Amino acid sequence: MVRNRVQCIIPPYVLEAIEANGTPEQRARAAATLRIDAVVRADRAEAPTAPPQPAADVTAHRRIYDAGNTTNLPGTLVRDEGDPDSADVCVNEVYDGFGTTLDLYGQVYSRNSVDDAGLDLIGTVHYATDFNNAMWDGEQAIFGDGDGSIFNRFTIAIDVIGHELTHAVTQYTAGLAYRNQSGALNESISDVFGSLVKQYHASPRQTADEADWLIGAGLWAPRIHGAALRSMKAPGTAYEDPLVGKDPQPATMDGYVTTRQDNGGVHLNSGIPNHAFYLAAVSFGGYAWEKAGRVWYDALTDPSLSSNAGFLEFAQLTVQKAEALFGADGRQRIHDAWAQVSITT
Ligand SMILES: [Zn+2]
Incomplete structure (x- = not known):
């Protein structure tokens, strides 16, 4: 198993441009996002490298958590597989985006979840405050709310959800080194x-x-x-x-x-x-x-x-x-x- 870095959708050069050009408030948020990215990276670098074990029933379940604008992962479980729609649009966007990603890999490529062994998919929404990023941390997907002035909520784009889960597919297959x-x-x-x-x-x-x-x-x-x-x-x-x-x-x-x-x-x-x-x-x-x-x-x-x-x-x-x-x-x-x-x- 290759040790993975945290993989973010927004590259550091965008956040650094905001730090250089933004209002004091925007600069502070960009700096905070860069800082949190680094903290998650450091946490995961010290974490055990063994991947989560596939579920026994080998059918992937989606589990969506709410971090409540903290950095605690995964947060509170708010929608489990088969649960009805949430009142929270972010929760539904991740649940449905996970579903389409499972369908594409399953129906087109006969792949059973990201690890091809039915791994449950974990996603956390409302991560941190005004957080301008989405990422795969080696074990789960994480979505910020965006600050509303530069970025919208990061669950809004289904390709970003598919992007994060594909980092997991790569992790379980070629393990392409992230440099x-x-x-x-x-x-x-x-x-x-x-x-x-x-x-x-x-x-x-x-x-x-x-x-x-x-x-x-x-x-x-x-x-x-x-x-x-x-x-x-x-x-x-x-x-x-x-x-x-x-x-x-x-x-x-x-x-x-x-x-x-x-x-x-x-x-x-x-x-x-x-x-x-x-x-x-x-x-x-x-x-x-x-x-x-x-x-x-x-x-x-x-x-x-x-x-x-x-x-x-x-x-x-x-x-x-x-x-x-x-x-x-x-x-x-x-x-x-x-x-x-x-x-x-
Ligand atoms: Zn990426």
Whole structure:
């Protein structure tokens, strides 16, 4: 079992921009969010690394807790599997988002919960006060309320919920180390399947051409000039605002960012494999989870994928999987998608 860091949806560079540009109140909240991220990281670094054991009945139950604006985890149980709707929209959004994520993995990829052994899913809402983040801490998903001035509640975007649970899938499969290229792949895979959860959940379901390929649409409060946190279709264009800065994601290796910040740019360079997936999905056409998603899922869950895999190792594995699944035509489409982001398989 690979020891995992806490994995947050909002990267430190966004919070640091708010610290530099915000009002005193906004600065204080950004600083508090960065501090709490660090505290949770430290807690988990000392925690035992053994994963929670699968439930005996091997059917995943969803359990949603309320932290009551404290940092106590998991908090008070407020909705167990099968319970009726809560009066609290955040509770229902997480419960339903967990449900769609279980359905996508179960119905499309025959995966029984995130660990493929029926692991119960734990989510905590109303974590801390005005907390501007959502995260997977190695054992459960955690959602802040947002401060209302820069961020809305973090349960508002179902792709963010799918993103956090996909960190768990990666934890139980490839265990991609959360730094540099393997970390950017880890982030990208969470965006890929988070976006597929959103497309699968839409009514009617969306094809690759119909999807917006945005991650976290609705998360920015109205005053912030931005459509979402990230764009898989056009990395680097999701937001631009004096308070939070400009989306810094590259779309191809030509813009690859070498940095020590953000665990070596895990939320930056993820734009490159994100864009390759988008290109592959559009090339195949139809529902993205059926072909491109299947190729990515088979690569992620192949025991030969190393925990320190770089972009090229993963890309080469997707080409192999595409050929096995869809023959020479599939192989060519995946090869071409990676070539367009300047990765030659
Ligand atoms: Zn993440």
